[in-house]
Amino acid sequence: MQNNNVEFLGPPPVEGVGGGGTGYGWNDTGLKPSIDFLSANDVSKHPTVDFVHVWCCPSTATVGHQEPPRPLEQISLLAARNEKESVQIALRPKLSWGGGGMAGQVQIQCSDFCSHSGHKLQVGKEVTLRRVVPMLGVPDALVPLEIPMSQIGLLPGETTAVWMSVDVPPTQPPGVYTGEIAITAVKPDADCSAVEKAECQKVEIKRELQSFLMQAEAVINKSPQELIESLHAICEGLQELIQSPPLAANCGETGKMDIDEECKTSLAVRLGVHITVWEFVLPITPSLPAVFGISETVIEDRFRLEHGSKAWYDSLDMHYKWLLQYRLSPFFCRWGENMRVLTYTCPWPADHPKADEYYGDMRLAVYAVPYAPVLSSSETAKEVVRRELEILKTKDHWKKAYFYLWDEPVGLDQYESIRHMAEEITGTAPDARVLTTYYCGPSDSSGALGSFEAFLKVPTFLRPHTQIFCTSEWVLGGREELVGEITKELQPENREEWWTYVCMGPADLHPNLHLGMRGTQQRAVMWRVWKEGGTGFLYWGVNCYEKANCPAAEIRFRQGLPPGDGVLFYPGEVFNPASTLPVASVRLERLLSGMQDFEYLQLYSSMYGRAAALSLLEKTGMYYGPERYTHEHGAIEVMRGEVYRSYRSPT
């Protein structure tokens, strides 16, 4: 089955390269005439390989509608424990067998993945399938398919991708897990006409029954002989009706679906899946704190939730738990005047049982403590913060706490406000940490300093009111060597840290999460953080769509922002009004992969030192710098394979 669709397409035609004539020219590809003309659209008679191209692509590939087919190879994945690995299965019709503008429907069936020792990765639990849906024409939204069997429609001349993920639990026994995905071209779904046919059959049945009734009523006062004759006639009639086409065959009694299934399955394209689960358990608490903002405002508007209502808490809770699966430390946020920002990881107060559940969660690397006075600096608000801090500072998880008060302050007056707030906070909790994001120096400083130098000097203005200096990667451009200049301004002995963020910038070739960037470019965001040595990462928003007040409203990216910036998942309602769970973007999955790569590099560093890990990163061709990293997936697999081998047979 390895090479069952060999007649794949070449590259798309190029304008002006010669050729012509109404003959087929020099590239008469000589398709094998495997399908008989007359039964061409009868999918129950031919193997699916005659109808559909099936092939696999790595998770970093952008599989658009125009993607040309390639030969089918079996899937082989490597995954640590507590790691999620994904791969794409691409489908493209070779011919049409459906109708209504569709090329046809395929059924996708996924088995559990089992090891020799009988352990399982269960489909629908650890193994999921999602359809890759384009946003602004770029494949991005991952809409869940039904498990273990789902149908999707293929369009003529279009490639469709299915995203398969395996999320290996930390306790999964290591070993090789094998399973299978079967893809079968099927007849069009039962449509209107089938329903109409059923309705018409019911009318027939009804007419028959009415005639029996009239017959029976007519003889009730007749002689016993007539009664018996009539009853015989009715019995015969009923007998006939029961055996008539409308009632003879039906789903309730015979196992017709099963028969169909067996028949179909023998025609399927079968895609073998091998997953090597290895011993290492990715740290439950990510080595890199990566804080990601969830807009409270967007949730309130889009889902029409009253602030503080039960439904509001439920929605925030759902969003928090959902995002936590991506090795991220979520914070909710609401923007105030002049880029003041209220941020908090837990919507419940510190004395609520939920607070410890949130803050104490092993998967949460760090948490934002709400500082309500950022929006309204009443005495009551300040008192609330004091009470919160008195509780939190006694907890084990207090070391994870940080405050994020202002986004990208640019003026000395804004620095001053941060100072005031920081002093309020440290008045109660002297060891509290404040995070401040910035991309430039103070706009109203003396002006004697050049802009990059002013940027470097920000810590002198914010010290000691900020501990986490979080700078935009955009400032560095392609100049990785500037990292040293930033960090040498910091005082690690005074708990000062350097974090980075990406948002609108950097653009172009540099790693970021915008829609339309290469898969490796998105994944490289975390490679960059690892190489530059920052100790944390911030991303401003995961759900910052344009305003809407209906969950199912069309997703619109905000004007003035690059498409995809501030949006890493979509409301499920957009793809299925009955769904309420977020729909992840492929960019979010690639970010998670980057977070996992970070752990591989950490593991390798712990074994051989950071220099060896840096050398591994380069010699595999995976990442040299923000303008030079792999465009191909292979380099990533080489790096991961090397870490796996080194861990199992250390040299």
Place this chain on the structure above:
Amino acid sequence: MQNNNVEFLGPPPVEGVGGGGTGYGWNDTGLKPSIDFLSANDVSKHPTVDFVHVWCCPSTATVGHQEPPRPLEQISLLAARNEKESVQIALRPKLSWGGGGMAGQVQIQCSDFCSHSGHKLQVGKEVTLRRVVPMLGVPDALVPLEIPMSQIGLLPGETTAVWMSVDVPPTQPPGVYTGEIAITAVKPDADCSAVEKAECQKVEIKRELQSFLMQAEAVINKSPQELIESLHAICEGLQELIQSPPLAANCGETGKMDIDEECKTSLAVRLGVHITVWEFVLPITPSLPAVFGISETVIEDRFRLEHGSKAWYDSLDMHYKWLLQYRLSPFFCRWGENMRVLTYTCPWPADHPKADEYYGDMRLAVYAVPYAPVLSSSETAKEVVRRELEILKTKDHWKKAYFYLWDEPVGLDQYESIRHMAEEITGTAPDARVLTTYYCGPSDSSGALGSFEAFLKVPTFLRPHTQIFCTSEWVLGGREELVGEITKELQPENREEWWTYVCMGPADLHPNLHLGMRGTQQRAVMWRVWKEGGTGFLYWGVNCYEKANCPAAEIRFRQGLPPGDGVLFYPGEVFNPASTLPVASVRLERLLSGMQDFEYLQLYSSMYGRAAALSLLEKTGMYYGPERYTHEHGAIEVMRGEVYRSYRSPT
């Protein structure tokens, strides 16, 4: 209803233009909260305008999936008699109400268009609706929708276009025709579950009937009293069953669809359509002979037809008649060695009744006479041609005849072959015309001439064996002034004509029919012919897909050719295996529009002279030259409107 979707999107976001923050920034568009959250996906309770953006675009617009909404305006069209006019209706979901990854379904209902005096343009006859389906990502294929009511599925974040055409018969009374298109968001189509439900109901009915049967059979030998009691019981049971839910309401008796319809229709977005049909009848025989090749080879391969079989004749006949609707003069073709080409308009011999039906058709401007010896020069083949010519040269339609023997000859030996064939032909029919295509001079001429000069001198080599000198527009590039140099080499007094063709070239800005070119660029192919004054036009192929041997096989453009080159329609089977009629491309419709514009310009010329028509073409901004013509539809409407007004009130 003019402005019922005003909150249209602006242009797509631009990278790096500022903005940010998780607030909505400066473009909080303040959508009206028209839809209640809880009933948001219940389309039966809200006007469709809350669910779908609807707007109109001209036929030259490329309406891709990313096309942003605009305000809705009513449709107003101008059409002469015997003219086909088209417009596009764009749809884009504002929110999702469907499921399975769809935003939802809309129902499109089109009325007849009626005039005050009671005349009609009937939907399904003169008025058609087709869905615009992308090929290689470019909206191109026009897949018919069911008439008068059809459903289409909209995808989240994607614009879909419907192409409405009005084909005005030559005999249509002039007047203003008005009608309406109603677009209604509807609940998802009856799906599997409805069919399953019907099946389960049938099982229930069957069980009931079986119990009656057992009951009846049990009492047959009992006392009359028991018989009567049992019969009563059966009657009651039947009565109940007939009134039970599975049989109570059904499609056969109550008009439930009508009630639904009324309710739905009051919620529809209504799009008024005004068509002004004016007095002028576009000439039944096109003023410009435009010959278009249909590959016989592709038909034989794709539909697996044996050459000369009944099905083969039927298929050619269907293709011929279908293409004739586009003001084109079709010819079938088969390529031989060295660009020899067998071309013929009618597959039947000259003495067959079909021959006069084909050749005598008023809509056919010119026809290709088959010259079989082009492929096999046996004496028999030559004799066949002689017999054909003896018949044809006596006919009235003989003046339409031409021979097309060789495509783009480049060597003197090829010229020599043409001379031999032409002499054979003129031996029997001295006034026969031969068409030869070329884009360069003879490759093996003395070399003393520069390449453009060699090209100009081709008539001296081909005279008198060619009458129709058909040159590639590619040779001219943007230099319209070279036309004079070509035509001054010709001898109109000896019936020599200058025709042009486009194929792979010209590219770039120049008019051609490639996929991905602007709509006005495709339509301008005929504007160019009109302005340059050629007396005919040739296009090499309308169905030249890559080889396939199944009608429903995926369409692949030939490698080495620009996408869309040689392909102006698609096999209907690709979009619906049950369909056998070709599916037109938008490029074919735009070509027809160009042919119609040609007639408008001819009409204006006939009233005011060619200079005035040239001036009209320029002053409307419609066409200056192959590198300068309108990108907007408006200029075309201005030209057409001016011709209409001038005709009705000549100055």
